[in-house]
Amino acid sequence: MTETTTYDPKTTAVLCVDFYNDFLSEGGKLWPWVKEIAEEVGLLDNLRSIVRTAREAGISVYHVPHHRWEPGDYVKWKYPSPYQLGGAERQIFAKGTWGGTFHDDFQVQPGDIVAREHWASSGFPNTDLDHQLKRYGKEKIIMTGLLANTCLEATARIGMELGYHVTLVRDATSARSHEALHAALDIDGPTYAHEILTTAELVAAIKKARSRD
Amino acid sequence: MSTPVFEKDLTGLLVVDPYNDFISEGGILWPLVKEIAEAVHCVPNMLAILLAARAAGVRVFFAPHHRDRGREDEVEGWKYIAPIQKFGHERRIFGAGTWGGTFREEFTPLPGEVVAQEHWCSSGFANTDLDLQLKKHGIHKLIVTLVKDAIASYRWEEMQATLELNLPNYATSILSAADTIAALEHTTVDFDARNHARAP
Numbered sequence: 001m002t003e004t005t006t007y008d009p010k011t012t013a014v015l016c017v018d019f020y021n022d023f024l025s026e027g028g029k030l031w032p033w034v035k036e037i038a039e040e041v042g043l044l045d046n047l048r049s050i051v052r053t054a055r056e057a058g059i060s061v062y063h064v065p066h067h068r069w070e071p072g073d074y075v076k077w078k079y080p081s082p083y084q085l086g087g088a089e090r091q092i093f094a095k096g097t098w099g100g101t102f103h104d105d106f107q108v109q110p111g112d113i114v115a116r117e118h119w120a121s122s123g124f125p126n127t128d129l130d131h132q133l134k135r136y137g138k139e140k141i142i143m144t145g146l147l148a149n150t151c152l153e154a155t156a157r158i159g160m161e162l163g164y165h166v167t168l169v170r171d172a173t174s175a176r177s178h179e180a181l182h183a184a185l186d187i188d189g190p191t192y193a194h195e196i197l198t199t200a201e202l203v204a205a206i207k208k209a210r211s212r213d
Numbered sequence: 214m215s216t217p218v219f220e221k222d223l224t225g226l227l228v229v230d231p232y233n234d235f236i237s238e239g240g241i242l243w244p245l246v247k248e249i250a251e252a253v254h255c256v257p258n259m260l261a262i263l264l265a266a267r268a269a270g271v272r273v274f275f276a277p278h279h280r281d282r283g284r285e286d287e288v289e290g291w292k293y294i295a296p297i298q299k300f301g302h303e304r305r306i307f308g309a310g311t312w313g314g315t316f317r318e319e320f321t322p323l324p325g326e327v328v329a330q331e332h333w334c335s336s337g338f339a340n341t342d343l344d345l346q347l348k349k350h351g352i353h354k355l356i357v358t359l360v361k362d363a364i365a366s367y368r369w370e371e372m373q374a375t376l377e378l379n380l381p382n383y384a385t386s387i388l389s390a391a392d393t394i395a396a397l398e399h400t401t402v403d404f405d406a407r408n409h410a411r412a413p
Contacts, residue, residue, distance in 0.1 A: 078353065083382045121383065139293070149374075150382055161339030165293040183374030191297040192335060 004205045005140070005167065005195050009058040013113075013138040014050060017064045017123060017145030017152050019106040022092055022099035024146075029092055029099055034146060034174035037181055041171035046199040048105055050144055050172055053203045055109070057210045060136065063102070063114045064123035064145070064155060068095035081120060083150070121154035129155075130162055140165040142202065144172040148184035160192045167195040169202055217354075217386045219271060219400045225352035226266040229276045229337060231259065231320035234306055234313035241306050241313055245367045255364065258390035260319050262356070265397040272350055273326040275316070276337030280309040295334055354385075356393060 022028040024044065038044065054061060067073075069091045074080040080088075087093070093100040108114055113136075115129040123129050133141070141164045143156045152173055160166045168189050175181040189196050197205070234240040236256050243250075250256060266273055281302055288294055288302050301307070307314040322328050327350070329343035337343050347355070366372045380387055388396070 079385060081383045081385070149379055157335065158339065160295050161334055161336050163293065166295075177378075179374070180378045183370075183378050187368075187371050187374050192295045194293055194295065 004197070004201065004208075005165070007057075007059065007140060007142070007202075007206050007209045009060075009209070011137060011139040012142065013060045013062045013133060013136075013140070014054040014142045014144060015062050015064050015123070015155065016047075016051065016106060017143065017155055018066045018093075019047070019063065019102050019145055020066070020093050020099060021101055021103055024103040024106075029090055030146075033176045037178065038174040041174070043172065043174050044105070046169070046172045047144055049199055049203060050142070050169065051106060053206050054142075057206050059142075059206065060138065061109070061112045062129070062132065062141075063106075063108060063112060064129060064151075065102075065114065065117050066093055066151060067117040067119050068093045068100040070095050084120060118151070118155075121150050122158045123151065123155035124158040124162065133164070138164075140167065142167045142169065144169055146174055147180070148173040148175040149180045149188075153184050153188060157188075157192055160194075165195075166193045167197060167202070168193045169197055169199055171199050172202075216388075216392060216396050216399075219269070219354060219356065219396050221270050221400050222351060224271050224354040224356065224400070225347055225350065226262065226271055226273045227276055227337070227355050227357045228259070228263065228273065228320060229357065230278045230307075231275070231316045232278070232307050232313060233315055233317050234308075237317050241304055249366055249369060249372055253364075254390075256317075262390055262393055262397070263320065265394040266356070267323070269397045269400040271356075271397060271400065272352065273322070274343070274346065274352075275320075275322055275326065275328045276341070276343055277316075277328065277331050278307055279331045279333050280307045280314040281305045282309050298334055 020028070023030050023034060024038075024047075025031060034043075051061060069088060074084050074088050077084075102108065113132050115123060115132055116127040118125070118127050118129075141156075141159050143152055143166065145152055156166050156168060168185060170185055173181075173184075175184060185196065232240070235242050235246060236250065236259075237243060246255075263273065283305055286302060288298055294302075305311075316322070327346050329337060329346055330341040332339060332341050332343075364372075364375070366375065376387070
């Protein structure tokens, strides 16, 4: 890549997709799904580094949470998806439980935006995420979180369709298999994402933009 | 997976980008999809499903990609253009008013079939009236490119990613063309039987 995007804090947001204990913490229901790749790429350290760098630079942190399971979910739905049925069966991200709470290191801080919960994969449909980004003048979204080929990709793709500049971060996500990660980052990503960076490249780009101020 | 029931009044067939540039010999993108398209019999299967849907009285919807307008194209002034849009615009893929930007002859919409507004990038829903058109027609079930041998891609790896990794997360059914056609034929029979029962 010749020239990395400039991440002006005024127009940039970091999207934290599903930073739940069920996904990111030892003992979480889906941690076994993502553990292997997460440990390989140093996911938790990278997320911490991106969120910290963003906060220091004045880039807004947007939490993009999946629907928290409650009793009765999907029972009367006409067409729940396989993912929704599987999630309900295991009570993933259950409301009011530790698993449905954000990881300790990524608690909501004053000034952060928490979008409404999304029902399936993408953080945009049926939520206020688009509105929350537009009302603060955000044009560039930096995608972090899980899973690379489901919620993260669906949110990134719809974000592109809605006109946002989209950045994927290779080592700030995980998936259930290397094939799934590869599909998300190396097959699908290059068709729609404006930038695909590593955490180190992203952190450098954010710091560079900051030093120009 | 059991064969789904395609109720005539609830089901729509969605045909995505049946442009000459994609699925006809001589089209700009045909060399990219040809190998896989021929191996899975993509075009004959698409056509067979279209004909089966029409015969069953299942409404047909077309979701066409944006037709490129060359130098006058709106994307020329866009602040952030996606890689795939840049690629398409540089090659004037699906050019407005050209053969490549015309549906392949067998896929010409018939009167009463719905052509949604052109989509700007990958999704037929984003920024178009497709959702509205489906809902206005009472459609709840979509037969899309989710028919596993009526879609094509540039590389086998992409096909595998789509069919084996991503589709199972969100698709209610993943069928072959033959199973889809069988289910559509069943639709007609069911419908006639129901009508017959109502009006002895």
